[in-house]
Amino acid sequence: MFQGEFSNNMDDKGRVSIPAAFRDALNSCHADNTLIVARSHNSPNLVAYPMREWKRLLARVNAMQPSKQVAAFRRAVIGAAQECIPDRQGRVLLSPVLREHASLSRAVHFAGTGELFEIWDSEAWSRQLDADLALLQDFELGL
Template sequence: MGKPYFRGQSIHRLDAKGRLRIPTKFREVLQNHYTDALVITRMGECLLAYPPEEWEKIENKAREFSQVQPEHRAFMRYFISSAEECEFDNQGRILIPPFLREEANLTQDVLLAGVLTNFEIWNKSTWDAHIKLDKDSYQKIMEFMAGTGL
């Protein structure tokens, strides 16, 4: 069955109601290794989609955060409070809540990028702009990653 990782990219179209079809290869990871649902939250200019079991690990760590530490409170307000559990309809689509669609500027063309234990949901144009920037600094990124032992 392979490792429970989300890999690769897939371009899809958001329908008028804000529903997004999740690619078969990502659904198979969910169905074979996790609960067949997603928890979606915001991160910068994209959304992050987690299997519920991976999201629970984040919540368990976040529960240990200090209530008085400003960075912890900011993380909880920004990242945790925007999380929404999304279930699949019988056509393999999820409904992305309007405030999350707006946050990531999701209109029609959407790119999903697998990043191991979760995947990112991007406005395709925003993704293209980020990839161009990343290509411009690719050598520096690779040097940094080499320093991590990768």
């Protein structure tokens, strides 16, 4: 399970180190350490899927009735997705297309969301977190 928030710097080549806690979760909960990194379809960030979760997503998309939205999702999210295997230092190289979508600069923020994790530009993450906390002001989980 991916949980927690971490910040790292991206180098000039577009390499960023996946947080050690996320690499540990990937190795302990999944058969391999392969990630699929894709555009988020509804916000300016990237989503990292362990292979098992990516296959689940593809199965769900393939089971959907054809529509303009499904075609758009296939082009925008699946089409730009990139397979990443962290190197010995835990780094992955993010493609220019993905970096551009998330407006990634040097400071990169990682946010665990359970079975996935998100990759944000640090400034964009800060704005999104403020908006999310404001939205949750009156939210009750009913526990």
